[in-house]
Structure formats: structure tokens, C-alpha cells
Amino acid sequence: xxxxxxxxxxxxxxxIGGSLGMAICARGLAREVVGTGSRLENLRLAVEMGxxxxxxxxxxxxxxxxxxxxIATPVSVTIPVLKEILPHxxxxxxxxxVGSVKxxxxxxxxxxxxxxxxxxGGHPMAGSERxxxxxxxxxxxxxxxYLITPTARTGxxxxxxxxxxxxxxxxxVIEMDPDRHDLAVAAVSHLPHFLAAVLVNTISQMxxxxxxxxxxxxxxxxxxxxxxxxxxxxxxxxMANRERLLHMIRRFRTELDLFESAIAHDQTGYVLSKLEEAxxxxxxxxxxxxxxxxxxxxxVAAIPDQPGALARLTAHLAGAGINITDxxxxxxxxxxxxxxxxxxxTESEQExxxxxxxxxxxxxxxx
Ligand SMILES: NC(=O)c1ccc[n+]([C@@H]2O[C@H](COP(=O)([O-])OP(=O)(O)OC[C@H]3O[C@@H](n4cnc5c(N)ncnc54)[C@H](O)[C@@H]3O)[C@@H](O)[C@H]2O)c1
Ligand SMILES: O=C(O)C(=O)C[C@]1(C(=O)O)C=C[C@@H](O)C=C1
Numbered sequence: 001x002x003x004x005x006x007x008x009x010x011x012x013x014x015x016i017g018g019s020l021g022m023a024i025c026a027r028g029l030a031r032e033v034v035g036t037g038s039r040l041e042n043l044r045l046a047v048e049m050g051x052x053x054x055x056x057x058x059x060x061x062x063x064x065x066x067x068x069x070x071i072a073t074p075v076s077v078t079i080p081v082l083k084e085i086l087p088h089x090x091x092x093x094x095x096x097x098v099g100s101v102k103x104x105x106x107x108x109x110x111x112x113x114x115x116x117x118x119x120x121g122g123h124p125m126a127g128s129e130r131x132x133x134x135x136x137x138x139x140x141x142x143x144x145x146y147l148i149t150p151t152a153r154t155g156x157x158x159x160x161x162x163x164x165x166x167x168x169x170x171x172x173v174i175e176m177d178p179d180r181h182d183l184a185v186a187a188v189s190h191l192p193h194f195l196a197a198v199l200v201n202t203i204s205q206m207x208x209x210x211x212x213x214x215x216x217x218x219x220x221x222x223x224x225x226x227x228x229x230x231x232x233x234x235x236x237x238x239m240a241n242r243e244r245l246l247h248m249i250r251r252f253r254t255e256l257d258l259f260e261s262a263i264a265h266d267q268t269g270y271v272l273s274k275l276e277e278a279x280x281x282x283x284x285x286x287x288x289x290x291x292x293x294x295x296x297x298x299x300v301a302a303i304p305d306q307p308g309a310l311a312r313l314t315a316h317l318a319g320a321g322i323n324i325t326d327x328x329x330x331x332x333x334x335x336x337x338x339x340x341x342x343x344x345x346t347e348s349e350q351e352x353x354x355x356x357x358x359x360x361x362x363x364x365x366x367x
Contacts, residue, residue, distance in 0.1 A: 003028055003029055003030050003031050004029045004030065004164045004165070004168055005024075005029060005030040005031070005067050005068050005161075005164075005165075006030065006031050006032070006067050007030065007031065007032050007033075007034060007065055007066045007067060007068075008021075008024055008029075008030040008032075008033045008034070008066060008067075008068045008069075008070065009033075009034050009035075009036065009062045009063045009066035009068070009069045009070070010033065010034070010035050010036070010051075010052060010069075010070045010072055011036050011037065011059050011062065011063065011069065011070070011071045011072065011073060011081055011085065012037050012038075012071065012072040012073035012074075012081075013035040013036075013037050013042065013043060013046040013051055013052055013055070013072070013133050014037075014042070014072060014073075014131055014132050014133055014136075015127065015128065015130055015131050015132060015133070015135045015136055016072045016098045016124065016127065016136075016140075017035070017037075017051075017070065017072030017073075017098070017133075017136075018046055018049065018051040018132075018133035018135075018136030019051075019136040019137050019138065019140040019141065020070060020072065020098070020124075020141070020169065021033050021035060021046065021050075021051035021052045021136070022049065022050055022051045022136055022137070022138035023138045023139075023140070023141060023168075023169040023170070024165075024168070024169065025050050025051065025052070025053065026050065026138045027168055027169065027170075029165070029168040029169070030068070032053050032054075033051075033052045033053050034052060034053065034054055034055065034056060034062050034066065035047070035051065035052030035054075035055040035056075035062065036055060036056050036057070036058065036059045036061070036062030036063070037055075037059075037073075040057065042132055042133055043055040043057070045132075045133050045134060046133045046136075049133060049134075049136065050138075051133055051136055059081060059084055059085050060084065060085060060087075060088040061088075063085045063088055063089055063093075064088050064089075064090065065090055066089075066090065066093055067090070067092070067093055067094065067161075068093070068094050068095075068096070068161060068165065069085065069089065069093060069094070069095045069096070070095075070096055070097070070098065070165075071095065071096070071097040071098070071099075072097070072098045074232065074233050074236045075099040075100060075101050075105065075236045075237060075240045076236040076239075076240070078097050078099050078105050078109075079105060079108050079109065079112075082095065082109055082112060082113075082119075083112065086112060086113065086114070086117070089117050091116040091117070092116060092117075092157075093117055093118075094117075094118050094119075094120065094157070094158040094161045094162065095109070095113070095117065095118065095119045095120075096119070096120045096121070096122045096148075096162050096165070097109075097119075097121060097122060098122055098123060098124060099121075099123065099240075100123060100185060100189065100190075100237045100240075100241075101182055101185070101237055101240040101241040102121045102123060102147075102149045102178040102181045102182055103149075103178040103179050103181070103182050104240055105121060105240075106119070106121040106149055106151065106178045107178070109121070110151065110153050118154065118155045118157070118158030119154075119158070120148060120149075120150055120154055120158050120159060120161075120162045121148065121149035121150075121178060121181075122146065122147070122148045122149070122162060122166075123146070123147045123148075123149070123181065123185070124140075124141050124144060124145075124146045124147075124171060125144055125145040125146065125147060125189075126140050126141055126144035126145075126171075127140070128140075128229075129225060129226055129227075129228040129229040129230075131229075131230040131233065139170075141166075141169045141170060141171040142169075142170035142171070143170065143171070143172065143325055143326075144171050144172070145171065145172050145174050146166040146169075146171035146172065146173050146174070147174050147175075147176050147181055148162055148163070148166065148173055148174070148175055148176070149175070149176055149177065149178040149181050150175060151177075151178065182241050182244050183244050183247075185241070186241050186244035186245045186247065186248045187248055190237060190238065190241055190244075190245045190248070191245065191248040191249065191252060192226065193226050193227070193229065193234055193237075194238065194245065194249065195252070196223065196224045196225070196226045196227035197227045197234075199220075199223060199224055199227070200224050200227045203220075258270075258274075259271070259274055262274070286343075297343065297344045297345070297346060297347050297349065297350035297366075298326075298341055298342065298343045298344070298350065298366070298367040299341075299342050299344075299350060299353055299354050299357070299364055299365065299366055299367060300339055300340070300341050300342075300364065300365055300367050301313060301339070301340050301342065301357055301362045301363065301364040302338075302339050302340075302362065302363040302364075303338055303339075303340055303362070305338070310329070310340065313340065313342075313357070313362070314327075316356055316357065316360055317342070317353050317356070317357075320352060320353070320356055322344065322349050322352055322353050322356075323344070323345070323349065324342055324343070324344065325343050325344055325345050326341075326342070326343030327340065327341070327342050327343070328340070328341045341367065350366060351366075354366055
């Protein structure tokens, strides 16, 4: 079978560009993948890691002859990069980006591209707090939602090319209007990041913080993992989506004030009802790290605190030909063992793994 693309150029081979490159190379989606960017040592590492086949130092040289160009830079430089590469693009080439904010980029890009070149905004809803190609992962996008933001001006050929890319890397495409996209991510991505940073800083500014912070267990760690993300990237995202983020911060403040006042005035019924509402909504989310799966069947199993315990559990499932779509260690404390949540795409895989692990003596339940 011939590859989907002849030459893919990735401008900015960092965490996301590198993960895309690794997925494209590993799945043979392009005859060649060329990287280009601002840091030479990062580009060398990208070749070593199999994220690109080779690199060109100048973006203009990298994009020449590419049928698909992916701009995976911080959002503040997406448009300057586009302006720089435009004169060097081959006729018929399709450009997409991976930026976390879409409206500003998409509308400006559409004004800039000349006839024969198309731009389709993209945003994979998967990532991590790491940055640079060193943190790249070829499986990052598998089963993740990949938002694309075509407009009335998007050509069918360009839209189809980006959809082939998304399907090829194992992600699930969702089409959204750019403005609706920006409000959605302000709510489920940008506000959470803002709050994680505020939470960490609230504690770190206490005079007793040196004593308190090391005590942090799952609660603080789970709610603040993302605060370890790249500050410059998040500054750019906040500023690019400023109005929607401010809107969400105001909504948050209203909710915070109501909750605070209920605690201050001993309104225990209200406090309980708010906690119950949050539990109901949060428990209703399919528990997985990359985004939503339309349907996820899960089991929860207890494993002992021993080397290889997790490997033995997954080997039982592999031996029975059962495919795991998601896995998470819920609790591990020294000497106590842990609980593992395992997700499957089908109910029959859930049922099969439940029976198998029970037979093998595990304490297991369906979730
Ligand atoms: N990190 C995440 O979780 C995540 C998830 C989805 C989307 N995104 C978006 O993906 C984009 C990249 O984020 P990342 O996490 O991969 O960041 P990163 O820092 O890991 O990678 C960015 C890359 O762009 C390069 N670069 C910077 N300025 C450049 C320029 N002027 N010309 C060419 N290359 C340049 C850098 O050298 C680096 O290799 C951002 O727009 C971000 O909003 C990030
Ligand atoms: O999982 C993480 O660490 C992420 O921050 C990923 C995450 C998010 O869920 O907010 C971050 C930014 C992106 O634009 C998309 C996804």
C-alpha cells in the first residue's frame, strides 16, 4: 500500500510535533518526514528518536516540496512561521497546525494563504506537562480526540488530507467551529491549567510551605500535575485565548463565592449538594487520560506490592488476546500494593478479563 503522503514537513519538532512525527514514521504514513525548527540539538534528537527522517535548519528549506506541512510551534509564532514559509510552499500543499487556540490563527491564516495553498486548523486533545522532542510519544494520539476547525473557506481536498492524517495516527476527528473550539478549551483545558497554577502558588506562598508541601499526597498531586507544564507555552495560550479564559475565570469566581459563603454560613445542605453534584458529573466522565472515548468498559483489580505484579496482570490479558485501551494505577503505597484500572473498547473484553483475572485469583470488579 502506498503511503498517504509523499513528504510531510513538521515545523517545530517538540513534544507534539515530535509525537506526530513518530506516529507518522512508525505507521508509514509518509514516504518522508522532514523536520525543521529553531533548536539544532532538538532536531538532531528528533532524527535519533525516529520523529523525522532528516531535518533542514531553515523552515523555508524544510517545507519545499512537502504535500503536508504541520506547524507545531508555540501559538505565538504560528502566524510569523506561516508568513515565513508561505513563499516556499509547493502548489497544492496543505498546511495544518496543532495550536491550543484556534480562532485567531485560523482567521489570520485564511487571509494569508494564496490560491492553491490551504490551511486547516487542528488541535490534538492529548499532551503532557513535558516539552521538547525528548518527551515525545508515538502513541500519544491513539484514541484521543483530535479537534479540527474547518470554515466555509476550507477546501474539500485539504479537509480530507487532514482527516487522513488524524485517522492514520489513530486519533478520532471532531470538527468544530474555531470560536466554539476556543470556548470549549477555555473551559476544559485553559481554566484547569490556570487553577492548577493558582492552587500551587497559594500553598507555596504560605510561610509554612516547606513543611506542608512534602506532605502532598494524591489530592494535591492529581489536581496540580499540569502546573508543571511549560510556562512560556501556557502564557501564550492564556494570552491568545484571553477573553474566553477571563469569561471562565469569572464563572469560576461566582461558583467559588457561593461555595465559600455556604461554608461560612454553615449551610451544610448546600455544601453537600455541591459536592454531590461535582461527584456525579466527574464520575460520569469516562475515566481515561487522553480525552473521551464514546464507550469505555473498565475493570478495577488489586495487585500486590511486588516487582513485576503489573506485568503479570497485563501478560494474562495479552495471553488471552485482550487489548487494553487505557490503564491507570489508582493507588500505590509502600508495602500496600495498588489498584489498577484497566479500560477496554468492548463489553466482551471487559467480561473476558474480569472472568480471567478472577480465575487467576485477583480481587477484581467491573466499573
Ligand atoms: N503540550 C501539550 O500538552 C499540547 C497539547 C496539544 C497542543 N499543544 C500545542 O502544540 C504546540 C507545541 O507545543 P509543544 O508542547 O509541542 O511545545 P514544545 O516546546 O515541546 O515544542 C515547540 C517546538 O517549536 C519550536 N519552535 C519555537 N519557535 C519556533 C520558530 N519560531 N520556528 C520554528 N520552530 C520553533 C521549538 O524549538 C520546539 O521544538 C503549541 O502550540 C501548543 O499550544 C500542546
Ligand atoms: O494532559 C496534559 O498534560 C495536558 O495538559 C493536555 C492538554 C489538556 O488536557 O489540557 C493541554 C493542552 C492542550 O492544548 C491539549 C491537551
